[in-house]
Each structure stands twice: as structure tokens, then as C-alpha cells.
Amino acid sequence: MAPMQDNSACDEELMERYARGDVTAFEVLYRRHELRVWRYLQRETGNRATAQDLMQEVWFAVARDAAHYQPTARFTTWLFTIAHHRVIDSLRQRRREVAIDVEELAADPAAGPLPAAEAHDRSRALLAAVNRLPEDQRSALVLQLDADLPVDAIATVTGCSFETAKSRLRYARTRLRELLTEYA
Amino acid sequence: MNDDIDEQYRQSSAREAGEPGEATRRRILEHAATLAAQRAAAGDEFRGNSAPPRRRLQWRRPALFGTLAAAAVAGLMVVPQFLRRDTAPVYATVAPAELSPATSAAQRQSLTALRALPQKAAQAPAAAPALASAGAGRGLASAGAATAAMARSFDGAAVERAAPADIDARDATGRTALLNAVLRGDAVTVTSLLARGANPDLAGPDGLSPLQAAVAGNQPAIAALLRQAGAR
Numbered sequence: 001m002a003p004m005q006d007n008s009a010c011d012e013e014l015m016e017r018y019a020r021g022d023v024t025a026f027e028v029l030y031r032r033h034e035l036r037v038w039r040y041l042q043r044e045t046g047n048r049a050t051a052q053d054l055m056q057e058v059w060f061a062v063a064r065d066a067a068h069y070q071p072t073a074r075f076t077t078w079l080f081t082i083a084h085h086r087v088i089d090s091l092r093q094r095r096r097e098v099a100i101d102v103e104e105l106a107a108d109p110a111a112g113p114l115p116a117a118e119a120h121d122r123s124r125a126l127l128a129a130v131n132r133l134p135e136d137q138r139s140a141l142v143l144q145l146d147a148d149l150p151v152d153a154i155a156t157v158t159g160c161s162f163e164t165a166k167s168r169l170r171y172a173r174t175r176l177r178e179l180l181t182e183y184a
Numbered sequence: 185m186n187d188d189i190d191e192q193y194r195q196s197s198a199r200e201a202g203e204p205g206e207a208t209r210r211r212i213l214e215h216a217a218t219l220a221a222q223r224a225a226a227g228d229e230f231r232g233n234s235a236p237p238r239r240r241l242q243w244r245r246p247a248l249f250g251t252l253a254a255a256a257v258a259g260l261m262v263v264p265q266f267l268r269r270d271t272a273p274v275y276a277t278v279a280p281a282e283l284s285p286a287t288s289a290a291q292r293q294s295l296t297a298l299r300a301l302p303q304k305a306a307q308a309p310a311a312a313p314a315l316a317s318a319g320a321g322r323g324l325a326s327a328g329a330a331t332a333a334m335a336r337s338f339d340g341a342a343v344e345r346a347a348p349a350d351i352d353a354r355d356a357t358g359r360t361a362l363l364n365a366v367l368r369g370d371a372v373t374v375t376s377l378l379a380r381g382a383n384p385d386l387a388g389p390d391g392l393s394p395l396q397a398a399v400a401g402n403q404p405a406i407a408a409l410l411r412q413a414g415a416r
Binding site: 022051059062180 | 200
């Protein structure tokens with residue numbers, strides 16, 4: 001990708017510039033948030049092909065609705081709200097492949113709390129543990145850790161109160177520790 | 185503890201997720217560029233430039249309502265003219281080439297002259313056929329309120345109740361029921377009156393016969409009925 005200009009401009013300013021027809025502003029914006037959105041989609045769907053489809057849908061929506069974007073809200077909140085709804089729609093159509101795999105393994109008494117292959121790789125064990133979290137807790141955690149959203153933005157994106165979002169994060173970490181303790 | 189897990193997770197997630205791929209990235213950026221170009225070409229100048237069109241729309245709305253209101257008023261003025269043609273005959277203008285006294289009177293739309301025609305006994309028999317040939321298919325001009333007033337007095341339902349002896353009775357204006365029906369352009373009543381034996385030649389006090397009135401009013405169907413009944 002070509003070097004971007006005006007990396008110091010804030011997201012909202014870049015959106016306004018793109019809304020006025022500045023395509024390079026969109027490129028700056030895309031590069032800035034590409035990996036955060038990608039990781040969020042990848043973690044939530046557990047499938048690379050699905051994540052790629054959703055990645056396109058999310059950014060197509062951003063480009064399409066740029067003219068209607070109101071800078072009163074943080075761009076990242078708006079961006080991940082779009083992404084979150086795309087994920088929900090996708091999950092309604094198809095169960096996450098990773099989650100199904102984990103459930104199948106968990107149903108096997110010999111497999112233990114986590115896949116044996118992951119016992120030698122704490123990193124993969126951690127990701128598998130995240131995948132086993134209840135959906136609301138996983139979404140909150142992934143939005144915080146992959147998307148770098150603050151708690152109030154997580155509450156907005158997932159459509160819950162600030163306190164609920166905070167509780168989900170707390171429960172998610174507690175459950176994550178339990179799973180990793182079982183692994184250890 | 186949380187910080188450790190969070191950092192471990194971030195590193196793990198980044199390592200596993202990788203990147204979306206160059207193809208996906210290229211499609212997204214090309215799509216964004218295409219949308220921007222389409223908007224610019226369509227003149228849909230995004231949010232910053234979209235306000236002026238809205239202001240223009242605000243100007244157009246009153247103009248649109250004004251146009252619709254003018255059309256409605258015009259309709260209210262024009263439609264009654266057509267409705268009046270159904271209830272009251274109009275007098276025909278005729279071709280300059282047929283300038284008999286009768287056609288000349290009709291061409292001038294002179295109701296007074298038409299009424300005066302039968303009083304000129306020598307011209308009256310020739311006037312009806314002249315008007316009959318001249319009036320059909322020619323342009324019309326309304327005789328306005330005077331014509332409507334001439335047609336106002338007849339009660340069609342009374343025809344059915346009228347005794348044979350009363351069928352040619354005249355009303356207060358001196359017109360027969362048949363003449364009033366002709367002036368009104370009421371072919372049904374004309375048919376009914378003729379079937380009951382109404383005299384088709386009885387003119388009004390101004391000398392205008394039913395046939396002359398039918399021809400002058402461009403009522404060819406009624407004129408034909410009258411001729412079939414022996415009107416002259």
C-alpha cells in the first residue's frame with residue numbers, strides 16, 4: 001500500500017474529508033483501523049473466510065454511509081457498531097466453527113478442558129479459552145482487547161449499559177482465569 | 185494478573201489472526217474510491233455540499249403547491265362548462281359560406297337573432313335545414329347564462345304524468361315541454377314527448393322551433409329525432 005498522508009488527522013476529520021471526496025483520507029482511516037477490525041471479526045467468527053466477507057461488508061458500509069456520518073460520536077464506536085451487527089447477523093446464519101470444534105472436544109472426556117494440542121501452546125490455549133466464553137462476555141472482551149474500545153464504547157456497540165459492559169468484562173476475565181487454571 | 189492475560193491475549197490474537205490479505209484490502213479501497221467518484225459525478229456532493237439542494241427544494245415546494253392550486257382552480261372553472269353543455273345547449277357558429285339569415289345569426293352567436301328568425305315567415309322553413317347542415321361538426325360557442333335560463337323550467341318527470349291533452353301545454357315563458365327539452369339537450373325527454381304525441385313544430389314565443397333550437401345548439405341526435413317526427 002502506498003504511504004499515507006496526514007496520519008495526525010483524527011478519525012472524524014478523515015471521515016469528513018472522505019465524505020467530501022478525498023479518497024486518500026479513507027485510505028488513512030482504513031489502514032489505521034484495519035487490524036483492529038480484522039482481529040475482532042476473526043475472533044468473533046472464528047473463520048477466516050467469513051471474517052474476510054464481513055471485513056468487506058463493514059468497510060463498504062463505512063464508505064457508503066460516510067455522507068451521513070455525524071462526528072458527534074466517536075468514529076471507532078460507529079465503526080465497531082457496524083462490525084458488531086454484521087457479526088451478529090453472520091452468527092445467526094452460521095455457528096462459529098471454532099466454537100463447535102471446542103464444544104466437540106469438550107464433550108470428549110479424554111480430551112480434558114482444552115484440546116491436548118493446545119496444552120503445549122499457552123497462546124493457543126488462551127485463544128481457545130476466549131472462544132469458550134459466553135458470547136456476551138467474549139464480545140465485550142474482544143472489543144476491549146482487540147478493538148481497544150473503552151468500556152463506554154463497548155456498552156454502546158453491544159447495546160447494554162455501562163455497568164453491564166463492565167460486569168461482562170469482569171466475568172469474562174474470571175472465567176478466563178478458571179479455564180487457564182484448568183489448563184495449567 | 186489481568187494485565188498479563190490481556191497482553192498475552194493481544195499477542196496471541198495478533199499472531200493468529202494475521203491480516204485480512206491484500207486482495208480484501210484492495211477491494212475495499214477500490215470500492216471506496218468508486219463510491220467517491222460516483223458521488224462526485226452524480227453531483228450528490230456529500231454532506232458538505234448537500235445543504236444547497238435542500239434549500240432549493242424548500243423553494244420548489246411552495247411553487248409546486250401553487251401550481252397544483254392553480255390547476256385545481258382552473259379545473260373548477262372549466263369543468264362546469266362541460267357539465268353545462270350536457271344540461272343546456274349551446275349555439276353553433278357556422279361557416280361564412282352559408283350566410284343565410286339563420287346561419288348568420290348562429291355564427292354571430294346572437295340568441296336574439298335566432299329567436300327572431302321564425303318571425304320572418306318566409307325564411308323560417310329554409311333556416312332549419314341550413315342550420316342542420318351547418319351546425320353539425322362545427323365549432324361551438326356557449327350562449328352562456330341566457331341559454332341555461334331557457335332550459336331551466338322543464339321537469340322531466342312530469343312528462344310521464346302529463347295527460348295527452350297537456351303534452352303541448354306551454355309554461356309561464358310560453359315554451360312547450362318539447363322545446364324546453366330540446367333547449368336542455370335532453371334527448372331522453374324529447375323521445376318520450378314525441379312518443380306521447382308532442383307537436384314537434386310548436387315554436388316558443390320568440391318563434392324558435394324545436395328543430396331550429398336543436399340544430400343551432402349542435403344537437404344532431406335530437407334534430408334527427410325531431411325530423412323523424414315530421415319537424416320542419
